[in-house]
Structure formats: structure tokens, C-alpha cells
Amino acid sequence: MGSVTDTLLPLFEPAESPTLSSAAATAASAAAALVVRAPAIAPHLLRIVADSTDWAAWMRARNQGITATDVAKLATPKSVQNAANDKMNGSSFGGNTYTDHGRAREPVIAAWVLENYGIEPSTTLFHAAGHRRHLATPDGVGTNARTLELSEIKTTNKAWRSIPRSYMRQVWWQQYVLGADRTLLVWEQHRDFVPIRSQPECRWIERDEDQIAILVGYANQLIDVLNAMATRAQQARA
Numbered sequence: 001m002g003s004v005t006d007t008l009l010p011l012f013e014p015a016e017s018p019t020l021s022s023a024a025a026t027a028a029s030a031a032a033a034l035v036v037r038a039p040a041i042a043p044h045l046l047r048i049v050a051d052s053t054d055w056a057a058w059m060r061a062r063n064q065g066i067t068a069t070d071v072a073k074l075a076t077p078k079s080v081q082n083a084a085n086d087k088m089n090g091s092s093f094g095g096n097t098y099t100d101h102g103r104a105r106e107p108v109i110a111a112w113v114l115e116n117y118g119i120e121p122s123t124t125l126f127h128a129a130g131h132r133r134h135l136a137t138p139d140g141v142g143t144n145a146r147t148l149e150l151s152e153i154k155t156t157n158k159a160w161r162s163i164p165r166s167y168m169r170q171v172w173w174q175q176y177v178l179g180a181d182r183t184l185l186v187w188e189q190h191r192d193f194v195p196i197r198s199q200p201e202c203r204w205i206e207r208d209e210d211q212i213a214i215l216v217g218y219a220n221q222l223i224d225v226l227n228a229m230a231t232r233a234q235q236a237r238a
Helices: 022-033 043-047 055-063 077-089 097-117 165-178 209-237
Strands: 048-051 124-127 140-143 148-156 182-191 201-206
Touching (some): 043 124, 097 148, 097 182, 165 209
Parallel strands (some): 148 182
Antiparallel strands (some): 048 124
């Protein structure tokens, strides 16, 4: 009887580390290269309320909140009541030759701001991060690598020894609403509606948290007064 040699076979084949062929690896790399990360959206762009290109919607939204134009008047407790009366009853001021001149010159000055400072013209109404009735429509919005910057444009027939306080309040309010770090305030002086210089004047206004806190306090008082006036009016109609 011949001898028998037992051959032991492995119970399973040893696993090999999975590898990609060079063609598959190239395809995977190409697919990965096609994955584009969505750019982060600037926070203020998530708080758009309306745009003045739709005038009716823009005015309706403004009437429901406190704007930089409203805040410009808020300097004393008495001014809060006066602003509430104007807001509730409407202003009789419909514009004049000076405001008409300002509207006509604003696009020209905004183009100068864009060319020299890179701040885009804006017609957008924004609300603040912490309060939907705190509103602002800056004349320009632009970003650089580190900060959010705004512009505000004015025309005047007077030489300024200093920036009018009402304009400073507008600037600080807009900075608060959008979360901006500074504002380029630009003004063009005219004589009989003809600019007296070839280029406007400008100055950077830095954010001021103390002044912003004061304005926010006055704005909230104004909202309280407006709510009380609306309640009384509703009760009178009932």
C-alpha cells in the first residue's frame, strides 16, 4: 500500500490590503477635485429685509421699524416722543430742491467711492442681528480681508467745521445694524447746486460701542412709545 501524504490546506486565503489601480486612483483624485466648498455667507446678507428698488415694499418695511433716519433725531428723552409722533402720524416733508440735488448726485459720488475705496453702492434694507425692528439702508457696503465697511453719502451747501451730530448717529446706527467696523462718510459741498470741488471730501468713522448702546436704548424706548400709541389708537376705534 502506497504511502499517503496529507496536505493541509489553509482554511481561508489571507486577506490582502485593498489597493486602487492607478487609473482608479486618478479618477478618485479627479472626483475629489470637483468638490467645491460653498463660500461662507457674510452674516449681514442673511438679514436682508427689502430693497429700495421696490419702493413700496421698502417703505412698508421701514415704517414697521426704526431706521437710521429715525435714530438721527434721537438725542434726548423728549426727542423720542417727537420721533414717535412723526413716525405715527407721518411727516409732512416731501422733499425740496436740496434733497432732489442729493438724490441726483448720490450715484455719481457712489461711483467715486467704488473706484477709490472699493465699497459697492447698496440699496438694501437690513435688520440687526438681535432685533428685527432695528433697520438700516447704508449707501454702500463693502468688505476687505478683515472688516465690514460701509459708506454714507451727503451733499451740503455749507462748509463743515465738524461732522453734524445727526449724521454721526446715522453712521453708528448703520454700523450696529450690519455689524460693520467702520464707515466712510463722504460729503460733497455745492454752491447753487454746483459742486465746488472736483472730488468729494471723506473721513473714516470708527465704530463706537458706547454711542451705539445709547442709540439702541433710545430706539427701544421709541418702539415702546409707538406700541403704546398703537394700542391706544386701537382701543379708541373699538
